[in-house]
Structure formats: structure tokens, C-alpha cells
Amino acid sequence: MRSLLSINDISDEVETILNIATDFKEGRIEEEPLKNQKLAMIFQKSSTRTRVSFEVGMYELGGTALFLSNNDIQLGRGEPIKDTAKVLSRFVDGIMIRAIKHSDVEEFAEEADIPVINGLTNYEHPCQALADMLTVKEHKGGFDGKFVYVGDGNNVCNSLMLICGCLGMDMAVACPDEYRPPAEIISQAEEYAAQNGSTITITADVKEAVKDADVIYTDVWVSMGDEAEEEKRMNDFAPYQVNQELVDLADDDVIFMHCLPAIRGKEVTAEVIDGPHSAIYDEAENRMHAQKAVLYYFLKVLQE
Numbered sequence: 001m002r003s004l005l006s007i008n009d010i011s012d013e014v015e016t017i018l019n020i021a022t023d024f025k026e027g028r029i030e031e032e033p034l035k036n037q038k039l040a041m042i043f044q045k046s047s048t049r050t051r052v053s054f055e056v057g058m059y060e061l062g063g064t065a066l067f068l069s070n071n072d073i074q075l076g077r078g079e080p081i082k083d084t085a086k087v088l089s090r091f092v093d094g095i096m097i098r099a100i101k102h103s104d105v106e107e108f109a110e111e112a113d114i115p116v117i118n119g120l121t122n123y124e125h126p127c128q129a130l131a132d133m134l135t136v137k138e139h140k141g142g143f144d145g146k147f148v149y150v151g152d153g154n155n156v157c158n159s160l161m162l163i164c165g166c167l168g169m170d171m172a173v174a175c176p177d178e179y180r181p182p183a184e185i186i187s188q189a190e191e192y193a194a195q196n197g198s199t200i201t202i203t204a205d206v207k208e209a210v211k212d213a214d215v216i217y218t219d220v221w222v223s224m225g226d227e228a229e230e231e232k233r234m235n236d237f238a239p240y241q242v243n244q245e246l247v248d249l250a251d252d253d254v255i256f257m258h259c260l261p262a263i264r265g266k267e268v269t270a271e272v273i274d275g276p277h278s279a280i281y282d283e284a285e286n287r288m289h290a291q292k293a294v295l296y297y298f299l300k301v302l303q304e
């Protein structure tokens with residue numbers, strides 16, 4: 001049984017899934033391919049885009065999605081992951097989970113008898129990365145350019161590094177030393193990049209990193225779960241704000257991306273996120289097209 005917990009799980013299939021997403025977006029796939037299928041969606045953290053895009057996406061595929069807030073199911077009262085996974089496997093065809101701990105999603109996938117899809121953990125956000133690369137493909141015509149991530153070496157950054165490596169897109173991460181992505185993510189991304197003819201660079205020098213960038217991407221400085229460090233993080237990341245001065249160092253046709261939610265005036269200025277280079281709403285829309293592709297691929301193609 002295949003699950004999508006990490007970009008590593010689809011390292012050779014990223015382009016296939018992106019092509020399916022484009023086919024969905026352009027109406028080239030039969031109507032209701034997941035007719036009567038059911039997806040359970042467990043959320044241990046807040047969500048706007050992930051919840052709505054999975055729910056609407058499942059509906060558009062002909063199926064149904066069940067929103068299960070952690071507080072409303074017995075999992076939140078301590079029912080074991082094993083029992084939850086085994087029982088849900090008897091009722092539905094797939095499980096999407098947004099979890100506090102990545103290891104919980106791994107345990108879920110081990111115990112479930114159906115595909116499990118990671119809708120964000122502290123470690124990775126693979127569905128976001130797929131939607132992001134769909135956006136890059138559409139805006140830039142492919143993956144030949146330079147993708148620069150500025151800010152926290154977090155879940156979103158991890159999945160983006162891996163996916164850039166898989167697609168052979170040059171990637172630079174500009175972050176304070178203390179917030180570098182985990183060493184094993186860097187080495188895995190470098191391995192993919194070497195196989196696919198691109199490079200991964202990690203630097204603390206944000207001005208150097210954004211030179212000639214085709215994409216500048218950032219995320220919040222305080223992710224869900226990091227709230228206790230808010231004051232320190234605000235200070236540490238202040239020099240990494242994406243503002244017009246930084247954008248002016250990049251390619252003239254640079255696009256600005258952000259997974260959202262964003263805080264204007266912190267990781268990005270309003271001038272940039274609401275300005276002519278911003279692709280944030282196309283990017284958010286692409287969550288649904290990419291997720292429909294993931295659902296179709298894991299719940300139908302891989303089951304045949």
C-alpha cells in the first residue's frame with residue numbers, strides 16, 4: 001500500500017503527478033474518476049487551503065470527504081493511532097492527515113490498510129510542494145530557472161528542497177545558520193539534484209542568494225507549534241524579510257510565492273505580496289489541482 005508522507009515517496013513520479021494535475025486543470029480527465037470513494041481528513045492543526053482544497057477536490061472527483069477535527073474524534077482523547085487507522089480503513093478509501101508530529105503520520109501509514117496522505121507535519125508539506133511546482137511550471141514554462149527560498153528551514157522548505165532536486169531545478173535557501181534545514185534533507189536533496197543536473201545551495205547571505213532568482217519564496221517566521229519562540233524568531237528573521245529591495249536584485253520577471261497564510265510586514269512586505277510579481281493566488285488555487293492529481297494517483301492509478 002503506497003502512501004504520500006514525503007516527496008521521497010514520489011521522487012520518480014513528481015512529473016507524472018504534475019502532468020495529471022495539468023490534465024485535471026485543463027479538463028482532460030474523465031468526469032468523477034473517484035465516484036463513491038471516501039476520504040477521511042484528520043486535522044490536528046488549523047487549515048484553510050488544505051481543508052477546503054481536499055474537500056472540494058474530492059467532491060469534484062465524484063467522492064466525499066469527511067472533516068475530522070482532532071478534538072472531535074477519540075484520537076484527541078488518546079485512542080491509539082493503530083486503532084484509529086485500522087478502523088478508518090474499514091470505512092473509507094484514503095486518509096489525509098495534518099499532524100503535529102511527522103512520526104505520527106508514519107505510524108498511521110504503517111497501520112492503515114489504505115493510502116495515507118500527509119497534509120502537513122512539522123517536517124514536510126508534500127502537497128504544498130506539488131502545487132508550488134505546478135505554479136512554477138505554469139509561470140516559468142519549466143524548471144530551468146533558479147528557485148530561492150528565504151526564511152525558516154522548515155516543513156515547507158524541506159519539501160521544496162526535495163522536489164527541486166527531483167525536478168532538476170537549481171535551489172538556494174537563504175536562512176540564519178540556526179534555522180538551516182535538517183542535514184538529512186539537505187543531503188537527500190543534493191543527491192536528487194546531482195542525479196538531475198541541478199544544485200542546492202544553503203547560505204546565510206540573502207542578498208547573494210536572490211541574485212538572478214526566477215522564484216522567490218517565503219513562509220511565516222512562526223510556524224504552527226513555534227509560538228513560544230515568537231519574540232526570538234521575529235528578531236532572528238528580521239534581516240530575511242522579502243521586500244522590494246530584495247526583489248530588485250532578482251530577475252526582472254521573478255515571481256513571488258508564499259504557501260500562505262502570510263503576515264504582511266513580517267516575512268514579506270505588502271508591496272511585494274500584493275505587487276505585480278506575486279503569484280500567491282494562482283499558487284493557492286493550484287493546491288486543488290495538485291491534490292486532485294494526488295488523490296487520483298494514489299486512490300485510483302496505483303490501485304489498478
Ligand code: CP
Nearest residue numbers: 047048049050259260
Ligand atoms: N498552505 C497551507 O497549507 O494552508 P492552510 O494551513 O490554510 O491549509
Ligand code: NVA
Nearest residue numbers: 154219223224259260
Ligand atoms: N510552516 C507553516 C506552513 C503553514 C501552511 C506552518 O507549519 O505553520
